[in-house]
Amino acid sequence: MTYRLYYWPGIQGRGEFVRLLLEEAGAAYIDVGNDEEAGGLEAVQALLAAPDAVHPPFAPPVLVSGKVVVAQVAAILQFLGPRLGLVACDANAALWTHQLQLTIADIVAEAHDTHHPVDGGDWYRNQKPEALRRARAFREARMPKFLGWFEQVLARNPKGPEHLVGARLSYADLSLFQLVEGLRYAFPRAMGGLERDIPGVIALAQRVAARPKVSAYLASPRRLPFNEEGIFRHYPELDG
Amino acid sequence: MTYRLYYWPGIQGRGEFVRLLLEEAGAAYIDVGNDEEAGGLEAVQALLAAPDAVHPPFAPPVLVSGKVVVAQVAAILQFLGPRLGLVACDANAALWTHQLQLTIADIVAEAHDTHHPVDGGDWYRNQKPEALRRARAFREARMPKFLGWFEQVLARNPKGPEHLVGARLSYADLSLFQLVEGLRYAFPRAMGGLERDIPGVIALAQRVAARPKVSAYLASPRRLPFNEEGIFRHYPELDG
Incomplete structure (x- = not known):
């Protein structure tokens, strides 16, 4: 297949x-x-x-x-x-994994809207004042709220904080890694200030990056670099 | 239970x-x-x-x-x-139903952001110019795109346009009804202009509203009225 x-x-x-x-x-x-x-x-x-x-x-x-x-x-x-063996077989655990993924989807959409707050079909340069305001709310309220919640999820995992769900890697762990990487690219200053408060999330992202297949992928040409055409964009003015 | x-x-x-x-x-x-x-x-x-x-x-x-x-x-x-018997047993049909629901979730989030485009934690009155601009893009580009897609989904259903998935009611039909009701409340002018282009969607919403249990619910005190605290808010200035 x-x-x-x-x-x-x-x-x-x-x-x-x-x-x-x-x-x-x-x-x-x-x-x-x-x-x-x-x-x-x-x-x-x-x-x-x-x-x-x-x-x-x-x-x-x-x-x-x-x-x-x-x-x-x-x-x-x-x-x-x-x-592909990247979610638990147990139905309740799989539902929880999906719920985590849906919450990642929510913050990804909000990260996109920091540079396109009022018109997804227009250029960033034509909505910059609005973007400055939305990015501030995102950095100061939304990023800490979402990332703090994932930190809590890890801390409360009965199987330990190594993974979001149970004792095994799931697609939610991979997605949380990608979220952290994207936020680090787009908002390095804001993330720099936040990372000390979310040690579990940061450690998880490090473990994901170090997995043999993920690290080989990240070093390959298949891993496209972040840029200012995607969802996570580094516009320094939006990083406070 | x-x-x-x-x-x-x-x-x-x-x-x-x-x-x-x-x-x-x-x-x-x-x-x-x-x-x-x-x-x-x-x-x-x-x-x-x-x-x-x-x-x-x-x-x-x-x-x-x-x-x-x-x-x-x-x-x-x-x-x-x-x-509760409101999705197909077939795995592929259930996945499609879920995909439709996720797309409804996307337009619902965008409808919310028409009145809170730059700061979800601040009042509408403090982001009105931005809201006017976002609402315009929503009415002119996003509403027709999303609703036109649902119209296409109905038209292409091999079992006919009575339901979004197969020949039976699913939760996606109920959610599409709610989306139509919410958009009619929030944007009566914009929806008035759009409805002729989406006859299948409008007919589906009518059929859902006429179902015995749904219509009893809509007439009951359990159905709260729309208001300006929810997701779909009627601010006439945002309706063009």
């Missing part, structure tokens, strides 16, 4: 949460948007516009697995998790 | 998606926040602050079912759906 990931080329974006799971699992996949032989951007656009799709995706990322076509990051991870 | 729903009192908010499912299913539940005997607001706050919770909720709504405590609307509906 070779999975096909359809996502915009050139950025980590929301596709990165799917890539990290596929990489950690050692799964065979084609990153269509970044693979000219597979069709690149045009293939992504064709998938989105396919007039006969019974399950048309609203937006990328989209995962294609045989006849299954699934969009929405959290749904993709929930689909792949059990197939 | 009596379910317990924990949500802020006095508003429909995100809790309404859960209430609609419970009502259509005829399930026994206690709406704790609106039930003084059950503890009301203080009980909601106590649940959120419980120092020994192993699965602490990030935010309401929270559903408690025996030992299961689950937050995040989409996760709650995914948990309840199979138990």
